[in-house]
Amino acid sequence: MDLVTRRVRGAEGIAGPLLFLEGVPRARLGEIVRIRAGGEERRGQIIELAGARVAIQVLEETRGLAPARAEVTLTGEVAALGVSRGMLGRVLDGLGRPVDGLPPPIAEARLPIHGAALNVTRREKPADFIETGISAIDGMNTLVRGQKLPVFSCAGLPAGRLAAQLVCQARVRGGERFAVVFAAMGAPFREYDAYLEAFRRAGVLDRTVVFLNRAEDPPIERLMTPRCALTCAEHLAFGHGLHVLVVLTDMTSYCEALREVALAREEVPGRRGYPGYMYTDLATLYERAGRIAGRPGSITQVPVLTMPDDDLTHPIPDLSGYITEGQIVLSRDLDRRGVYPPIDVLPSLSRLMGLGVGPGRTRADHRPVADQLYALYARGRDVRRMAAIVGAANLGEEERRLLEVADRFERELVGQGDAFRSIEDTLELGWKLLAPFPAEALARIPAAVLEARRKEAR
Amino acid sequence: MTGRLVRIAGPTVVADGLAGAGLNEIVWVGEERLLGEVIRLERDLATIQVYEETAGLALGEPAEPTGEPLAVELGPGLLGSVFDGVQRPLDALAARQGDFLGRGARLPALDRTRRWELEASVRAGDDILPGAALGIARSGASAHPVLAPPGLGGRVAEVRAGAVTVDEPVVRLVGGAEIALAHRWPVRRPRPIRRRLAPDVPFLTGQRVLDCFFPVSSGGTAMVPGGFGTGKTVLEQSLAKHAAADVVVYVGCGERGNEMAEVLDELPKLDDPRTGGPLLGRTVLVVNTSNMPVAAREASIYTGCTIAEYFRDMGRSVALMIDSTSRWAEALREISARLEEMPGEEGYPTYLASRLARFYERAGRVETLACGEGSVTVVGAVSPPGGDLSEPVTQCSLRATGVLWALSADLAHRRHYPALDWSVSFSLEAERLRGWFEREAGEGFGALREEAMQLLQRERELVEVAELVGTESLQDAERLVLESARLLREGFLRQSAYDPVDASCPPRKALEMLRLHLELHGRAANAVAAGVPLRSILEAGLGTRLLRLGSVPAEAIAGGAEALRAEIGQAIARLEAE
């Protein structure tokens, strides 16, 4: 026992990802340890202290680890990440180590990755929007700076393509500085290769930090990846005043890792085997979105998740929905019909839209146009369902017009493909879809707005 | 007596050497002196739930019991404040620690630098009862009644004059006991009362569908279950702004930081129509967001409730809003799991039902110790997993509360807000409150309410029929029911939280609106029966007029209703004549 560096030779036992030690003086909950065994070095974190016994969660694969031969060094530090502006343009692994062949970025600060809760009295409510170039988001479910707005996808839908598109295209208006932190959890080669290729092609790597936790990396590392990404984002946002968009994908891999680790610890499982504290755990990630009074930057989160079995009530989308401020829902039906991005506007909602749109932010006609399109589209969808029963031939004139607007809305406004569309172009397209309707049918648009529009047209 | 930590796991720790400690006693944990509470004792081993982050604690660090249970400080300066779940003042914490919450800071809940002048209503020689009013403490524009703590009464020996801080004694009793402006009270112990009063006065929410169809009494309890995004928070916040209460205690329990930032941004800007001052001046916020320590989340509802009871004891009507009780129950579950207790349904501890029931029992309209009348009305949001109401927290709450305001994902999805599901919701108190509404809102209230409910019920039946045979095969009289029910839903049940006028609706206005809806329906039904085609009635466009009543100010409603009534009468008479 080396008292100065606190080193222990030989562990008592090992079970799955857990390593047990005895007689470690002054071990601290959450402390990071280094484990040397057979020429390999692994990292671990102390998760429980009971009597003389210390339980360590090993962050890497434990296969082949011989406890008797392990040498464990306590670092005295909780899990932390060196952060700096120099991380922009870099590709890092799930724990923040470079995988792009370059030396590690020189750290400006070392911060605990678990972060601390923002004092609510210092929070500034979200405001202003992030332009994603995607009409179904910008026009109908605006993403507001400081918001957390997840994408709910289903297996086989192009969520990855959408995530990449967000990273490549998103921007803020008004010349403020903008950056993206992208974290992939449990990504297979096919996926992360495509991401990196897309970022390179779009030339956005310089304003992006990439954290890559690959499918083959141990699940426990997956639990650290979003925390590393958010720690980096906090430094860029609140240390350097950037508006930071954090894209986390796929949160389903993250939650599965959480479940796997909890079961390995023999914790009592909750709903569908996920731990009872999953809500709290996810909240400690999602709540790191926000703005701080008196500081220029912001953190906006778009977590992407795959709903197992397409089930919205599955704990992963359900608990996410209970924490985030709305949701963007992808639809299998639209995808089948070749609509990309296949965003179903009806169940989608940006709860904070009101804080990001309107005069001075987007345009005065934004909210009314969005509300009107939503109402007509919802009725159009009803008519479509009815038409399937009574036959399109038996529809009245108004119903036919509604059906037509629903089709065009999906094809033209939602199904824009990979192109960037500015918010102005989105709203103009919206007006075009409204054009066939008489003023009486556009009850959601105040008369003054309609009048202004007519004048402009003349 | 100081113990040593022998086990540390998440938010709970175990210390030995604490044989003399009591259950629920507060303990300072570790060198940083984190706040903890004893939740289990076995021989000299105490299990402690820690109200702050435990990362960084080491075995062998001290655990020092204080001899006191978890308590809150009650006195001048509470109104307008923002506390965490164990009543730490978040403003003062930000000033000391910066933007992010740190650990180990011990700050008094009430400002120790502010001075108050007591305008005493008692004099030396007076006999006072425990809980009696002693006078008004004033500081700038703030005025705050001062109460003797429950359990402390007797003959006044001395009343001290001059400006004092909240912890300085202002009254000395014969025998030496001293009373300061503020006192402490343990959060898990209900404050004593003289007796409970019958629930026959409503707690007016300003929401038509609630006040008219599913009223809760002042001192009653209502639960608001609903899946995510169904409008629980918007409803709780509308009530916090518009409900007829003297004081609102809002507990953000395990929910979002941004929501609270919005509240903190809005409340100072909104006026309280009752006092003219900012709404924040009648509000106390207890905020333990989802990312703050989970043990403090468990405590937060008791902290809020004790503060609410304190204002009740001054004779105020208090609304205690909790968003969300499910997050409280989950905190309970997490701590129970750490204690390795036998889990009950869905992993919740078996005592979930009794804890919830005991908590809701702290609501009530009461005669206070000082012989005044005060009330605490509790509105608790419930967030059932997957929106499924069969889960334990919803089911336990159903047994503990008197009113169910169920929110429906289907209605929210169709942007019908408040998304209150009228076919599932109920009020066990509606009958007892009927008398009040007949007296105060207007005669015929009860009958109109039943008629409206029947109309909605008829609609449901007809929709089922129409789904089978198509709308075309319905008679005009039946289609009229569908049309009138639609108007009722859109023009009466629906209420915009964002329209400055419609956001809150007093019962008289609601009654007037309801009466018009049913009168139009009645007149139209007669006309249809007399052979007037439904189409020509619809073309008269009377319905759209009803839809706009929501944004007519309450003062103008009587006149507006009279005019509309006349118009309806003429239009229908003309049609009947044709």
Ligand SMILES: Nc1ncnc2c1ncn2[C@@H]1O[C@H](COP(=O)(O)OP(=O)(O)OP(=O)(O)O)[C@@H](O)[C@H]1O
């Ligand atoms: N009365 C209302 N008027 C207008 N919009 C509403 C109303 N109630 C809810 N909404 C809309 O629904 C959204 C979600 O409402 P709210 O935040 O109250 O849901 P919730 O039930 O608290 O959800 P969660 O359980 O996730 O916290 C709001 O952001 C708003 O867009």
Ligand SMILES: [Mg+2]
């Ligand atoms: Mg809510």
